[in-house]
Amino acid sequence: MKILFYRYGSICEPDIIDGFCELGNEVVTITEEIYNKKLLPSEGVALLNEALQKASYDFVFSINFYPFISEVCNIFQIRYLCWTVDSPVMELYSDSIRNPWNRIFLFDRAQYNEFSRYNPSCIFHLPLASNPTRWKKVISSATDDDISRFSGDISFVGSLYTEKCPYDRLKKEPGYLTGYLEGIMAAQLKVYGYNFLEEILPDSIVEEFRNSLEGFYTPPTGFRRNDRATMAQLYLGAKVTAMERLWLMQTLGSKYSVNLYTASDTTGLSVHNCGLAKTLTEMPLIFHFSKINLNPTAKSIQTGLPLRLFDVLACEGFLLTNYQSELTDYFTPGQELECYTGEDDLLSKTEYYLTHENDRKEIAHNGYLALEKYHNYPERLLQMISLAYGLDAI
Secondary structure, three states, rough: EEEEEEEEOOOOOHHHHHHHHHHHOOOHHHHHHHHHHOOHHHHHHHHHHHHHHHOOOOOEEOOOHHHHHHHHHHHHEEEEEEEHHHHHHHHEEEEEHHOOOOEEOOOHHHHHHHHHHHHHHHHOOOOOOOOOHHHHHHHHHOHHHHHHHOOOOEEEEOOOOOOOOOOHEEEEOOHHHHHHHHHHHHHHHHHHHHOHHHHOOOOHHHHHHHHEEEEOOOOOOOOOHHHHHHHHHHHHHHHHHHHHHHHHHHHHHHHOEEEOOOOOOOOOOOOOOOOOOOOOHHHHHHHHEEEEEEOOOOOOOOOOOOOOHHHHHHOOOOEEOOOOOOOHHHHEEEEOOEEEEEEEOOOOOHHHHHHHHHHHHHHHHHHHHHHHHHHHHHHHHHHHHHHEEEOOOO
């Protein structure tokens, strides 16, 4: 197959290209948006139109959903395959998701349940994957200095969300609205595996919040408006994520040595702020040489498994993740990774695995083997193509 890949710079794009090529496909890329983040949809349309006029392709592919790509593919009557790696993806509220040439793959089952009704035969659920071959090359080339630098007891690579939390723009004196929201967010903070924020937001609360928050998201023309989902996922979800990650760093940092690789402000936290990690050259070393890697999933990912989880396992790292309802669909806690469901569980498992090296290494190895066999990119892309073309499952 010949594939036209519209790129914007997602960290998983090179691995997906390698995966397509490993399956014997030819991949041609459009890369302008990587270097110009202000690229307009109209400019993207022109680029895509020019590429499709020049050559024949079996399908167009992108990470996340682009309405303009969907519209162009609908005109050319060529399949448009896309795969979400984020949540929320506000572009999924576009009317373009109804186009018959779409083949939309959503990594979060809750995301799938929300949107599949609008194009049932063209929207699918597909979990993420990783590239163990790439990471193994980096890890095997580590120097003694690298190993010393990136080894540690507990590590987390990611944002604390404190610097990108739009909920904090809320300018409202303490009252019923703020009290209600703080109460439900505090409750959600204690519950793993079930996200209830959206379903307990009354219309009156949604309306007051929308009117009180400067710059509340307004969808463009041709998009469905769902203020309740927007409020729950874009605003409350980000705030609960920030609350959880601060709690996690405070809880573990006060008892253990925690290395935090982030650009977030860590003032007042008992952690070692190691700054940003380079994705392709440093992140795999952190994952492999840390005793425990943390994965506190962003709350806007309601049921699914984030890319970080797959990447840690692909680096043969030991993973301690929060519980997600899709976790046991693909992995066995205690055998291939470990999960926590609350503070006591978090602390007891942290203490246990820091002091039981053999168990920790066995689980990390089992996780690597499961990832290598079932959750690599060629395997996942075969599943994608099979579904996109209505073939029997491979």
